[in-house]
Amino acid sequence: MSINFQFKVMHDSDIxxxxxxxxxxxxxxxxxxxxxxxxxxxxxxxVLLEDSPSxxxxxxxxxxxxxxxxxxxxxxxxxxxxxxxxxxxALMSLEEIGIKHHYLKMLLEVRRSNDVAxxxxxxxxxxxxxxxxxxxxxxKGDTFSREDALVMEKILKEIK
Numbered sequence: 001m002s003i004n005f006q007f008k009v010m011h012d013s014d015i016x017x018x019x020x021x022x023x024x025x026x027x028x029x030x031x032x033x034x035x036x037x038x039x040x041x042x043x044x045x046x047v048l049l050e051d052s053p054s055x056x057x058x059x060x061x062x063x064x065x066x067x068x069x070x071x072x073x074x075x076x077x078x079x080x081x082x083x084x085x086x087x088x089x090a091l092m093s094l095e096e097i098g099i100k101h102h103y104l105k106m107l108l109e110v111r112r113s114n115d116v117a118x119x120x121x122x123x124x125x126x127x128x129x130x131x132x133x134x135x136x137x138x139x140k141g142d143t144f145s146r147e148d149a150l151v152m153e154k155i156l157k158e159i160k
Contacts (some may be wrong), residue, residue: 003084004050004052008046008048010038016032017132018035019031021060022035025078036053043062043063044063044094046060046090048060048077063094067110068103070103070105071107072091072106074109075087090122095156098156108126108152109150109151110149111147118150121154129151130150132149
């Protein structure tokens, strides 16, 4: 069964719940201040709500619009709602909005070790264009190190 969801613009009052999902999902979650900064900067900040009477929060995403490109800064789905194609459907919807607003491409970074996300992005047409060395923090036991990010891009609209 596919879960239906809707986008809701993120407000200050959502940050506590958004941060809870973030903390349950990542070893190094964004802080509440990170989310607040994105709201202040007027990025495309969305909470994903289950389309049901409960309107349960099932995830969130942040996109930074540029001049000709969009940059996916964060997409997180609550662990209980993963593997239901919510992230890919959300991204496809955001890409369509980007196309309507004449954006040419979407960029993102993904942990080199995140095979599931990389496969999803590749299925959606994102291509590897580079790497950012030591981009993400990585903790293994008592050892702190860093992990590379793969930079991926999808052309939304060809320049004519």
